Amino acid sequence: MSTPVLLIHGLWLHATSWAPWLTLLRESGYDAEAPGWPGIPDSVEEARAHPEAIADHGIDDVVAHYAKIIEGLGRKPILIGHSFGGMIAQKLLGQDLAAAAVAIDAAQIKGVLPLPLSSLRVTFPVFKNPANRHRAVSLTAEQFRYAFGNAISPEESDRLFERWAIPAPGKPLFEAAASNFDPHSPAKVDTANEHRGPLLLITGGRDHTVPESVTRATLKQYRHSEAVTDLLEFKDKAHSLTIDSGWREVADASLGWLRKQSL
Template sequence: MAPTGTPVVFIHGLWLGASSWQPWVDLFTARGYSPMAPTWPGESESIELARSHPEDAAGFGIDEVAGHFAAIIEKLDRPPIIIGHSFGGMIAEKLLGENYGIAAIAIDAAQIKGVLPLPVFKNPANAHRAVSLSADEFHYGFGNAVSPEESEALWEAWNIPSPGKPLFEAAGANFSHNSPAKVNTENQARGPLLLIMGGKDHTVPEAITKATLKQYKDSSAITDLVEFADRGHSLTIDSGWREVAEECLTWLDSQTLTA
């Protein structure tokens, strides 16, 4: 029998594979939702294949990624809840602003246009490549709030090469009138949005999320903020993932969602 619950589309960010959402998919399924976690354009279905063919993921930018997920959503029988992490969180915001979802949750989301960017790769050539993170880089950017042993285990399990282009697009967003990082933050008719931030996140510091919240000041639509003060960027995949997932489920239960 086909699932009948409200659809949920999970969107991962850079350097993680789509399968990293599997515990969330299982939990949301158990709670009556119909979740899915699609790959990014050019991303192999397995972690091993993604690592073996990094060139397949190269060159995709924010518009291509957003369009890829929009096309997936358009094939659903009704608009979904969209949940994204890191750059996936930005994509979730972008799609919600364009009314592709009935609600969205953006977890440690990358900065949108209007938010001051953080430093990115020093090598401009990486804008056209797919790049990976070393175990040390992963520990600093993702796993700094967990033990070194857990961070290395997460890196070994989930790290994949990802396109560098979205990083450079986000970094230059405030200098481009038509930046792909632009989100319709003034949409009054969109569904509710929850922003989640990790207080120890090195990749998307809490200042980025708080600045993102301010970008929504001209919309009367619901925009909420939740902080996990002791969590880093790995909060969706590390041993504390369920606490974050339960917070998302509790928030969704509190909303009046209509397709």
């Protein structure tokens, strides 16, 4: 029986942006799927046309959504998550719902203190209006280029924006921003779990949205667990590393790590 893999996207990207990864994983013998977040329509065009369907879904909603999908699989999957999807993957792994997780440029979890200026610039379109907590917010092509495409050509960034970018719910960003002041924050992950599956944290050295300092601070949160927690850095990559022309290098590294874990 093939090992199931769930790919979890983050904010501002549609689930179909995982298409090349799905092909590679299936060719490599995995039973891979990329279900979208709750409320997100099946196509990029529908998602752009109906932002109200996406709005007001928070971290707990997304975790519950994927937990229900996992329950239907009948066995623990491997999770591969990007950005906020990386945070969701860590939460599910900490709850012992996954066999392993690869968290790529994962959004900060509770306990992570660095708040780089570049991250603030990326999230300003959401935080500039408190009402955006209950709305879905779109990025402009220029904002997308800063948040995702700063390590690739402007032309490639604009192509990716046109192909994959969708509105994103503001609620998860507000929840993450307040996490270190909220003892019951949904951004809290069970980082001390000794019995969870292995975790690989991947960071892009040029990422504006989730800079390397955030990922390294995330790694430190796992210091009290003896479970496998590894870190891999791609120095010349930014937040678009799962969807741009260099995606295969990241995917191959993820597959290589999984094989080392006998997965």
